[in-house]
Amino acid sequence: MLMIDHETLTGRHSFRPRFLKTLFSGPFVFSDSGWQWWLHGSEAEAAARLMDSHQRGGHPTQLVMLRNYKGRQAFRLNIDPLPCFAKEVAMTSLRTRIGALLGRSNVLLRYDHGTAETRHNLFLDSHTPNGVRTLALGERVRHGLPDRQILIHEYLSGWRPLGEVWQSTEQVDDRKGLINRLEALLRELYTHRICHLDLNAGHIMVPEDPSIPMRVIDCGRMCTSVRNPLIATALHVGKLMRDLGDPSQGVSGRHEQARNIFGNIAGEAVEAPRAQQILLMACHYRISKRVSKRRLVMNASQKALDLAAFEARLLTDHRNRALLPLTARNALPARASSPP
Ligand SMILES: Nc1ncnc2c1ncn2[C@@H]1O[C@H](COP(=O)(O)OP(=O)(O)OP(=O)(O)O)[C@@H](O)[C@H]1O
Ligand SMILES: [Mg+2]
Structure with a gap:
């Protein structure tokens, strides 16, 4: 049950995204901080009020800053019984702010706003066991557009990023156990046609209890309903093998392990030659943000x-310049054949 007093509903919200209006309550205004809050579930109010008080210049003792870097701040909110993780994002371009208002993510209205990230988090959490619970979305509105947003999630207490856990795991059997759990997570993404465009060993959180599924964080850049889930999985597996593989192993060792994982996830479909080639490239090359993975996975x-x-x-x-091109190794056809 919501325990909100002094609630104020502000502005007109007819053009806000449907998921905000249907799944969240609000927006609520708690003070003159300039922030409004959309709440998801009964535990959200305490967390939102705490962040609101911080935005007003207060110093609540339950709030611990985890980091403050490139204008992006992250906090731990020590609230009983559900500690929360909050992250604040600033939207510097007008287009991103319009995207945040409308909840649209496309080339014109950009992808890097908290509204898109909130939608992706909810999608992952409701379709798979690998999402993190969303509690609230806060917005500072200027001239009718959000210019800063705060995402509040449940805090994964005691969980550690996969890269860190991997480094501290030396036994072969323990590493195999981690790979099996990772496979289960990637299978969920494959089955639900999700491509996390920024999946890496730092964005997968691992609980101490091995019977609990790993979770995916930082879902701002994500495609859902991808047309090519095989390609999405090839990108996921290749990148994670680059992150976790021993550098001395070289591309062939990484690729062999990646092929096994890929086969376990996708079964017979794995023989698709183009997906195999993408897997090889993802094991070999760094794929920067400037290359459109989105286009690859959404291609019909x-x-x-x-x-x-x-x-x-x-x-x-x-x-990638120091790497020998795969075409030169005859691992890829020199020219892709044209579509029939
Ligand atoms: N729900 C959570 N519970 C506990 N820790 C978390 C949670 N979400 C994220 N973290 C930690 O905070 C770090 C930053 O989170 P996240 O990647 O979502 O933010 P970001 O601003 O996109 O960061 P970056 O630009 O470094 O990727 C993560 O690497 C993780 O260690
Ligand atoms: Mg991140």
Whole structure:
């Protein structure tokens, strides 16, 4: 039950995204901080009030700043019984602010706003066991548009990022156990046609209890309903093998392990040649944010993928320049065949 007093509903919200209006209550205004809060569930109010008080210049003792970097702040809110994680994002461009208002993410209205991230978090949490619970979305509105947003999630107490857990795990059997759990997570993403465009070993959180599924965080850049879930999985697996693989193992060792994982997730579908080639490239190259993974996974036909052009684009990244191109090793066709 919500225990809100002094609630104020502000403005007109007819053009706000449907998921906010249907799944959240609010927006509520708790003070003259300039912030409004959309609440998801009964535990959200205490957390939102705490962040509101911080925005007013208060110093609540339950709030601990975890980091403050590039204008992005993260906090732990020590609230009983549910500690929370809060992160604040600033939207510097007008287009991003309009995207945040309308809840649209596209090339024009950008992808990097808290409204998109909140929608992705809810999608992941409601479709898979690998999402983090969302409690609230806060917004500072200027001239009718949100210019800062705060996402409040449940705090994963005692959980650690996969990269860190992997480094501290030396026994082969323990590492196998981690790979099995990772496979289960990636299978969920595959089954539900989700591509996390920023999946890496730091964005997968691991609980101490091995019977509890791992969780995915930082879902701002994500595609749902992807047309090519195989390609999405190839990108996920390749990147994670780059992150977790022993650098001395080289691309062939990483690739072998990636093929096994890919096969376990996708079964027979794994033989699709283009998905195999993307897997190899994702094991070999760093895929920067400038390369559109979104286009790859949303492409209607795998046959229409021009892998040679994709590789040429990857090679323009200075961090890949020292690598021997896969086409030169005959691992990829020199020119992708044109679609029939
Ligand atoms: N729900 C959570 N519970 C506990 N810790 C979390 C939670 N979500 C994120 N973290 C920690 O906070 C860090 C930053 O979170 P996140 O990646 O979502 O923010 P970000 O601003 O996008 O960061 P970056 O730019 O570094 O990727 C994560 O690497 C993780 O260690
Ligand atoms: Mg992050």
